[in-house]
Amino acid sequence: MNIPLPLFVAVPLFAAFVLPIFGKKGKSAATFLANVVTLGLVAMAVSTLGRTAVYQIGRWPIPFGINLVLDGLSSLVLVAVTVVSAAAMLFSVRYMEQYTAKSKFLCLFMLMVAGMNGVVLSGDMFNLFVFIEIASLSSYALVAFGCEAEELEASFKYMVLGQIASLFILFAVAITYAQTGYLNMAYISQSVAASGMSKGLYFAVALFIVGFGLKAALVPFHAWLPDAHPSAPAPISAMLSGVLIKTLGVYALARVLFNVFGIFTLSDLHIEISWIIIGLAILSMITGAFLAFGQTDIKRLMAYSSVSQVGYIVLGLGLGGLIISKGLNPAWALLALLGGLFHLVNHSVYKSLLFLSSGSIQMSTGTRDMTQMGGLANKLPVTGTTATIASAAIAGVPPFSGFWSKLIIVIAAVQAHYYWIGAVVVFVSLCTLIMYLKLQKNVFLGELPENLKDITEQKGTMKISLIVLAVLCVVMGLLLLVPALKEGVLEPAAQSLASGAEYAVNVIQMAR
Amino acid sequence: MIYALCFLLFMIGLYCTVVKKNMVKIVLGILVMEYAVNLFLILLGFRTKGVAPIIDRHALEGGQLTELFVNTSVDPLPQALVLTAIVISLGSLALIISVCIRIYNKYGTFDITQIRRLKG
Numbered sequence: 001m002n003i004p005l006p007l008f009v010a011v012p013l014f015a016a017f018v019l020p021i022f023g024k025k026g027k028s029a030a031t032f033l034a035n036v037v038t039l040g041l042v043a044m045a046v047s048t049l050g051r052t053a054v055y056q057i058g059r060w061p062i063p064f065g066i067n068l069v070l071d072g073l074s075s076l077v078l079v080a081v082t083v084v085s086a087a088a089m090l091f092s093v094r095y096m097e098q099y100t101a102k103s104k105f106l107c108l109f110m111l112m113v114a115g116m117n118g119v120v121l122s123g124d125m126f127n128l129f130v131f132i133e134i135a136s137l138s139s140y141a142l143v144a145f146g147c148e149a150e151e152l153e154a155s156f157k158y159m160v161l162g163q164i165a166s167l168f169i170l171f172a173v174a175i176t177y178a179q180t181g182y183l184n185m186a187y188i189s190q191s192v193a194a195s196g197m198s199k200g201l202y203f204a205v206a207l208f209i210v211g212f213g214l215k216a217a218l219v220p221f222h223a224w225l226p227d228a229h230p231s232a233p234a235p236i237s238a239m240l241s242g243v244l245i246k247t248l249g250v251y252a253l254a255r256v257l258f259n260v261f262g263i264f265t266l267s268d269l270h271i272e273i274s275w276i277i278i279g280l281a282i283l284s285m286i287t288g289a290f291l292a293f294g295q296t297d298i299k300r301l302m303a304y305s306s307v308s309q310v311g312y313i314v315l316g317l318g319l320g321g322l323i324i325s326k327g328l329n330p331a332w333a334l335l336a337l338l339g340g341l342f343h344l345v346n347h348s349v350y351k352s353l354l355f356l357s358s359g360s361i362q363m364s365t366g367t368r369d370m371t372q373m374g375g376l377a378n379k380l381p382v383t384g385t386t387a388t389i390a391s392a393a394i395a396g397v398p399p400f401s402g403f404w405s406k407l408i409i410v411i412a413a414v415q416a417h418y419y420w421i422g423a424v425v426v427f428v429s430l431c432t433l434i435m436y437l438k439l440q441k442n443v444f445l446g447e448l449p450e451n452l453k454d455i456t457e458q459k460g461t462m463k464i465s466l467i468v469l470a471v472l473c474v475v476m477g478l479l480l481l482v483p484a485l486k487e488g489v490l491e492p493a494a495q496s497l498a499s500g501a502e503y504a505v506n507v508i509q510m511a512r
Numbered sequence: 513m514i515y516a517l518c519f520l521l522f523m524i525g526l527y528c529t530v531v532k533k534n535m536v537k538i539v540l541g542i543l544v545m546e547y548a549v550n551l552f553l554i555l556l557g558f559r560t561k562g563v564a565p566i567i568d569r570h571a572l573e574g575g576q577l578t579e580l581f582v583n584t585s586v587d588p589l590p591q592a593l594v595l596t597a598i599v600i601s602l603g604s605l606a607l608i609i610s611v612c613i614r615i616y617n618k619y620g621t622f623d624i625t626q627i628r629r630l631k632g
Contacts, residue, residue: 126593133600137607144611149618150629152611159608160538164529166604167545170597171522174553174590183589 003048005055005068008078008117009131011037016110020103027102031093034106038086038113045082048075050488054123054510062123062511063184069123069507072492076341077120077251080348083472084242085113088235090465091356094458095234095363105145105233111138112239116247123507125173125183125260132169132215132248136162139244143232154231158224165214165221172207175200185260186511189504192261205263208256209276216249218314219284222307226291229306230299230368234359237299241306242352246344250310254317254497262501264321271325277318282424285311289431297368298358298439302351305394305435308428309347315425316340316409320498323416330498332415338494339408346401346476350393353469357387360462361443364455370439375448380457384444386470391436393473396429401476408480514555522548535612535622539605546601553594557587 015037022030048070055068070078089109096102115135122128140162144155177183179200180191192201210221217225225245229237257263257277263270288308295301320337324330360383361376362368377384393400396407406429413422457463479485496503525548528541565585612622619627 126596130596130600133604137600137604140604140607140611144614147614149615152615152618153627153629156535156608156611156615159604159611160529160542163542163604163608164526164545167522167542167549171549171552174549174556174593177590178556 003053012110012114016107019106038089041082042086045078063187066127067123068121072496074120076493080345081116081243084352087465088238090461092235093461108138119247142236143228151231154227158228161224165211168207168211172204175204186504186507193501212249212253218280219287226303229303238352238355242348258497259503264324274322281311281315285428292435296370313340313344336412337497341493343405346405349472350390353390357383370442373443374446377444386466389470395433404477404480518552550594553590557590559586562586
C-alpha cells in the first residue's frame with residue numbers, strides 16, 4: 001500500500017515557487033495552474049480516505065528520521081483542507097483581479113496549503129512546529145495583502161500573538177524533548193506511557209494548550225481573530241476561518257493531547273485537563289456568540305461566529321476526553337469525538353461558503369456594512385441562496401449539515417449525564433440562529449437602498465465555487481446517515497483519537 | 513537553576529511584548545523570547561567538557577570508542593533544531609519589521625495606543 005505522502009507537501013511547495021515566475025504576462029496561465037494543483041490535491045486527499053500509511057523521509061528509520069503519518073484523523077482533515085482550498089482558489093480567479101500582484105498571492109496561498117498539509121501529516125513534534133510556522137507566516141502576509149491601514153494593523157496584531165503562540169509551542173516541544181529524549185510522536189507516546197507524566201511534561205502540556213489555544217482563537221486568546229479574518233481578502237478569510245484555525249489549533253491540540261501524551265487514557269486520571277478544555281470551549285461558544293450580536297460588519301460578525309463554532313468542535317473533543325478519563329462507556333466517548341470532528345468538517349465547509357458569499361457581496365456592493373444594504377436577494381440570486389443555505393447550516397436547521405453534528409454532541413452529552421452541556425449547546429445554537437437571521441434580514445431582505453439599484457452579480461468561477469460548497473452543505477448530512485460513509489470516513493477519525501496511545505504502536509509497526 | 517534563568521528570560525520577553533506601547537519594542541520582546549527558547553534548546557544538548565559528536569578514523573581504530581564517546585559527546589540534535597528555529601525567526605522578523613514600516617508610513621507613529629482604527 002504505497003501512498004506518496006510527501007507529495008501533499010511537495011506539490012504545493014513546488015507550485016508556490018514556480019507560479020511567481022509567470023509574472024504579470026502569464027497571469028492567467030499561473031491561475032489555471034494553481035487551480036489544477038488545488039483540484040489535484042483534492043483528488044489525492046479523497047483517495048487517501050480510509051487508508052493508513054507511514055512514510056519515513058529519506059529512508060531514515062524512526063525515531064532518528066522524520067516521518068509522515070496518515071491515519072483516519074489526518075485523512076479527514078486533509079480532505080477538508082484541500083476541498084476548502086480548491087473552492088477558495090476557484091473563487092479567487094476573479095476576486096483577486098481587484099488586487100495587483102496576483103502571482104504573489106498565488107505563491108503565498110500555495111505556501112499556506114503546503115504548511116497546513118504538512119501539519120496534518122507530520123509525525124514529528126519539531127516538524128509539526130516548522131509546518132505551523134510555514135502556514136502562519138504566509139497567513140500573516142496574506143492578511144496584510146491589501147496594504148491598507150486597517151489590514152496592516154490587523155496583521156501586526158495577528159503576527160505578535162501568532163509569534164507568541166509559536167514560541168510557546170516551541171518551548172513545549174523543547175521541554176518534551178528534554179523529558180522524554182524523543183521528538184517522534186510515537187516514541188514520545190511510548191515513553192510517556194512507560195514512565196508516566198512528570199512535572200515537566202505537565203508544564204509542557206500547559207504550554208501546548210496555551211499555544212494551540214492562541215492559534216485556534218479559543219476565548220481568552222481570541223483577540224486577534226475578529227481583526228485578522230475580516231481584513232484579509234475574502235478567499236483568504238475563507239481559508240483562515242475555514243481550515244487554518246482548525247489545522248493549526250484544534251487538530252494539533254487534539255493530536256498532542258490524545259495521541260502524543262495519551263493524557264486521557266493514562267492509568268491515573270486526568271479529569272482536570274479535560275475540564276479545562278471543556279471550560280475553554282464553553283467560554284468561546286458563549287462569548288463568541290454574544291460578541292457577534294453587536295456587529296454591523298458582515299465579515300466581523302462571521303469572524304465572531306467562528307470563535308463560537310470552534311468552541312463546539314473543542315467541546316466535542318473535550319467531552320470525549322472527559323468520558324474516556326472517567327472510564328465511562330467508550331461508545332459515548334467515540335460519539336462525542338465523532339460529533340466534534342464532524343462539526344470540524346461541516347464548519348470548514350459552511351464558514352468558507354459564508355466568507356466567500358460575503359466576498360461576492362462586497363465585490364458587488366462595495367461595502368461590508370450591513371446597515372447600508374438590504375433587499376439583495378433579488379439582485380444577487382445565487383449569492384443569496386448560497387448564503388441562506390450556509391446560514392441555515394451553521395444555525396443547525398434540520399436537513400443541513402450543521403444540525404447533525406450538533407445533534408451528535410448533544411446526544412453524547414446527554415448520554416454521559418452532562419445535561420447542562422447539552423443545554424449550553426442548544427442555547428448557543430439558538431444565539432447563532434438569531435445572529436444569522438439578523439444578517440439575512442439586513443442584507444438580503446427589506447428595502448433595496450437607492451445607491452445599490454444597479455449592481456449585478458459576479459459571474460463565472462465565483463458562482464461555481466459558491467454552488468459547489470452549498471451543495472456540499474446540503475449533502476454532508478449523508479456522511480453520518482449512510483452507514484458505509486460513516487464507517488469509512490468519520491469513524492476511523494474518531495477512533496484514531498479515542499484509541500489514544502495505541503497510535504504509537506500502530507505507527508511503529510507500520511514503520512517496520 | 514540555569515533552566516530557571518532561561519525561563520526568566522522568556523518571561524522578560526513576554527512582559528516586554530505585553531506591556532510596551534512601542535511597536536518596535538514589542539518586536540524586540542518577541543526576539544528576546546525567541547532567544548530564550550533557543551538558549552534553552554542549546555542548553556539541553558550542552559555537556560561540560562563535552563566533545564563534538566563526530567567519530568573519526570583515529571578514534572575508531574583506538575577500540576575504546578563507544579563508551580567514551582557516549583559519555584563525553586554532546587547531543588547534536590538540539591543544535592540542528594536551533595539552526596532551523598533561527599532561520600524561521602529571521603523570516604518572521606523580516607516580515608514583522610516590514611509591516612511595522614508600512615504601518616509607520618500610514619499612521620505616522622509607532623505608538624500602538626494611537627493605532628486603533630479596528631474596534632469591536
